[in-house]
Amino acid sequence: MEMADEREEEAKQEVVLVARKGGFGLPTACPVCLPVYCHLRFANVDFKLEFDRANPDSDHIPYVEYGDHVTFNNEKGGVIECLNEDNVVKLDSQLSKDCFPDWASTKVMISTWLAEAVQYELWVSCDNTIADDIYFSDLPWPIGKILHWKQTQAVKQLHGITKLNAAEKEEEIYRKANIAYEALSMKLGSQVFFFEGRPTSVDSLFLGHAVFVLHVLPETSVLRSSLSKHANLLRFVQDCKIRLLEDSYSSATGPAFSSDASSSSIPRRKGSKQNAKTKPKEKRERTEEEKAFRRRAKYFIAAQVVSIVIYLSILGGMGDSGLEDGDEDGLAYEE
Amino acid sequence: MATPSDSEAGPNPKPVEELETESATNDEHHGEDEDEIEDEEEEEEGDDEEEAEEDETPAAQRENINRLFRRLSGGPVRLRVQDIIIRGNTKTKDALIEAEVLDAFRSACSMQELIQAAGLANTRLRQLDIFDSVSITLDSGPSELPGTANVVIDVVEARNPLTGEFGAYSKPEARSWSLEGSLKLKNLFGYGDIWDASGAYGFGQTSEISAGVSLPRFKAISTPLTTRVSLLSQDWLKFSSYKERLLGLSVGLISTGNHDLAYNLTWRNLSDPSHMSSKTIRRQLGHSLLSSLKYTYRIDHRDSNLRPTRGYAFLSTSQFGGLGPDSRIIRFIRQEFDVRGAFPLGFYNAAVNFGVAAGAIMPWGRGFMDSTSPLPERFYMGGHSSPICSLGGPTSLLGFKLRGVGPTDERRAILTKHGEDEATTPSGRIASPGGDAIGGNLAVTAFADLSFDLPLKLFRESGVHGHMFLNTGNVVDLTLAEFKNFSFRGFLETFRSSAGFGIIFPTRFFRMEINYCYILKQLQHDHGKTGIQFSFSTP
Numbered sequence: 001m002e003m004a005d006e007r008e009e010e011a012k013q014e015v016v017l018v019a020r021k022g023g024f025g026l027p028t029a030c031p032v033c034l035p036v037y038c039h040l041r042f043a044n045v046d047f048k049l050e051f052d053r054a055n056p057d058s059d060h061i062p063y064v065e066y067g068d069h070v071t072f073n074n075e076k077g078g079v080i081e082c083l084n085e086d087n088v089v090k091l092d093s094q095l096s097k098d099c100f101p102d103w104a105s106t107k108v109m110i111s112t113w114l115a116e117a118v119q120y121e122l123w124v125s126c127d128n129t130i131a132d133d134i135y136f137s138d139l140p141w142p143i144g145k146i147l148h149w150k151q152t153q154a155v156k157q158l159h160g161i162t163k164l165n166a167a168e169k170e171e172e173i174y175r176k177a178n179i180a181y182e183a184l185s186m187k188l189g190s191q192v193f194f195f196e197g198r199p200t201s202v203d204s205l206f207l208g209h210a211v212f213v214l215h216v217l218p219e220t221s222v223l224r225s226s227l228s229k230h231a232n233l234l235r236f237v238q239d240c241k242i243r244l245l246e247d248s249y250s251s252a253t254g255p256a257f258s259s260d261a262s263s264s265s266i267p268r269r270k271g272s273k274q275n276a277k278t279k280p281k282e283k284r285e286r287t288e289e290e291k292a293f294r295r296r297a298k299y300f301i302a303a304q305v306v307s308i309v310i311y312l313s314i315l316g317g318m319g320d321s322g323l324e325d326g327d328e329d330g331l332a333y334e335e
Numbered sequence: 336m337a338t339p340s341d342s343e344a345g346p347n348p349k350p351v352e353e354l355e356t357e358s359a360t361n362d363e364h365h366g367e368d369e370d371e372i373e374d375e376e377e378e379e380e381g382d383d384e385e386e387a388e389e390d391e392t393p394a395a396q397r398e399n400i401n402r403l404f405r406r407l408s409g410g411p412v413r414l415r416v417q418d419i420i421i422r423g424n425t426k427t428k429d430a431l432i433e434a435e436v437l438d439a440f441r442s443a444c445s446m447q448e449l450i451q452a453a454g455l456a457n458t459r460l461r462q463l464d465i466f467d468s469v470s471i472t473l474d475s476g477p478s479e480l481p482g483t484a485n486v487v488i489d490v491v492e493a494r495n496p497l498t499g500e501f502g503a504y505s506k507p508e509a510r511s512w513s514l515e516g517s518l519k520l521k522n523l524f525g526y527g528d529i530w531d532a533s534g535a536y537g538f539g540q541t542s543e544i545s546a547g548v549s550l551p552r553f554k555a556i557s558t559p560l561t562t563r564v565s566l567l568s569q570d571w572l573k574f575s576s577y578k579e580r581l582l583g584l585s586v587g588l589i590s591t592g593n594h595d596l597a598y599n600l601t602w603r604n605l606s607d608p609s610h611m612s613s614k615t616i617r618r619q620l621g622h623s624l625l626s627s628l629k630y631t632y633r634i635d636h637r638d639s640n641l642r643p644t645r646g647y648a649f650l651s652t653s654q655f656g657g658l659g660p661d662s663r664i665i666r667f668i669r670q671e672f673d674v675r676g677a678f679p680l681g682f683y684n685a686a687v688n689f690g691v692a693a694g695a696i697m698p699w700g701r702g703f704m705d706s707t708s709p710l711p712e713r714f715y716m717g718g719h720s721s722p723i724c725s726l727g728g729p730t731s732l733l734g735f736k737l738r739g740v741g742p743t744d745e746r747r748a749i750l751t752k753h754g755e756d757e758a759t760t761p762s763g764r765i766a767s768p769g770g771d772a773i774g775g776n777l778a779v780t781a782f783a784d785l786s787f788d789l790p791l792k793l794f795r796e797s798g799v800h801g802h803m804f805l806n807t808g809n810v811v812d813l814t815l816a817e818f819k820n821f822s823f824r825g826f827l828e829t830f831r832s833s834a835g836f837g838i839i840f841p842t843r844f845f846r847m848e849i850n851y852c853y854i855l856k857q858l859q860h861d862h863g864k865t866g867i868q869f870s871f872s873t874p
Contacts, residue, residue, distance in 0.1 A: 054621025065614065068748035072610055140624040140663045143602055147622065297660040
């Protein structure tokens, strides 16, 4: 009983990051969730990674649970802000007053200009398959299609993109992104981190953004080619990636809501460990899943056809017929 | 032998006997037509000559009818149906009317059976709900075919195919009222099709918009076919910290007296705008697709729905979710049983009602041992609806609030700074955020009820009576992985129970109860309350 109580107590105190599912060689492939993941890794917080596969259109993800408390991304400035306020992560609490203005404006630049550019590329300019893989692959097909369309319209509305001004808006978005990259490159210089030689939320936000751009967006992406022009930014990403993301790959204990990436969106109680070699295994599973899907589809269609044929043949035999003529008894109605 | 009741005798030289079974949609005495032969005359107005003729031969007509009665009561009079003639249908297809009445007339081979068949056919046509009146006349057949009769069906199609209803209904257990309105369009295409659109708005809890169509028969399928599309929003924030939004399509495939088979395809979204939900609820928020087949078998041989005094009833509901090749559709199997019985005691019109209900749900598919069943399909117990009237499965437990019994999970704790709130614990968080009802996947309820007449004659005449009751029930969250450790004794020990007495006011449409409930046993997180409670039930 004491052991069970202790385990329960430990379970209550553990930190759990609930994010969108992984892919493209990343523990989580969502551009909103990656910065939070990086922030917890920078802070050396021991946390568990779980996936939410049923809320592609909700802004409360990612969220972090610690004990009975939860911080959602759509509250109080976001998860990173809440983690700082609740002293779960203290990366930003010791910033000096001198670099605070610069730090704040850099953070805003990454959170607005670069985030908008990623949103634009993901939902408007790029192929639909990337967003489908990240957000909708675990939802049934009709729901996924409708939600994808809704999200695309929402992003266009948010940025004021119409058919008439699409080209202008695109140019403006990429111009801001280029300015941001240039400013960040100049700020970083040859340093390891952006501010005070240690990681802060600025590093988390930029690392999350850059990793997504370099790993998820296609090679033809304008954003990707803009980022690639700045060698020191690429160096920063590579160094941090080696330290944070590949470590998490080999030792991640994040239980998924279901053991199968293509299974139902209902979460599991107990998760399974993630495999370090996710990408090739995903391809193998996808092929097997396709085969299983086709086999099940054939059985289902065959069963439906057989049942309909049986049903109609039984009911056809019971179908209406006209009045019978000539009753053999035919006794007349006598007065 | 027959006496012509109509002066317009026509070319047929043989005497005509007209037996009319006539009823309008508002006629409440249609049952009498099956047993009586009414020689009713429908005369044209203002025909003095016809009136004169009628006055001249009433005695002869009475003699003919008396002779007919004697002959019919003496034994079967052989007669069969030669033809069915349908008149008055300008829009309704002949095939529909024929299909409703053919079965009844085909098997009739005597006058007595024909009269019964005419009554049955009349009832079926009225049940289509598309005619203002239906009149069936038995006429003699062709002269060259003795022993035959023609059935003449006169229908008057609904003058106004569009009807509407609007009303306000109270729901005390939810402490809310709802406004409900519906529009019905009848027989648009002449196939007996009834189109309806309805909307309901419950202040604070439920709102629904739906539209549907029902067909009495579809080609070879002789049972009614219904299809309905609905958009429903249900608010469970107070009880379980989530809101439910459904967009669904349901198709009623089979609907007979005892059997009901329906297919349901629903897009469901669970959300928590309050951000206060517990971990169990949080894990189930989001979009999902439900594709399920639901089969219901029901028999109810009780003498009344509002106050049963004898008989029994049985209900079995089986639901299979996950139809389709897509493994991402919600997969579950759900089963409910409900058994009721009633027997009279022989004094003060007293009767004992008793019942047992049980239900279970489990997921299926890959990894089902570790999966959880979907939240909205689980069993929730509580509420003030009476277990007597309707067969509703293991849900009602008088004395406990809606969703007031069963497993719960603690809601989100919110950190506050020290000193801001006196209710905070030393660690700085709110002491009791409350719990979410998360339902269970195994539920059992049982009840016993003794009803009796009250001493006052006024109450007895109006059907108001008293009752004493005893309720018990339990709902647990038992996963398949934990099934090995399930203790039946532990399950029995955690049964909640309540007892009480009250007065019942049955009306035509619902049954109102004023009860005093005493909670005999409840567990820590249950919401039972001893005291006076109102409940409304519909049969």
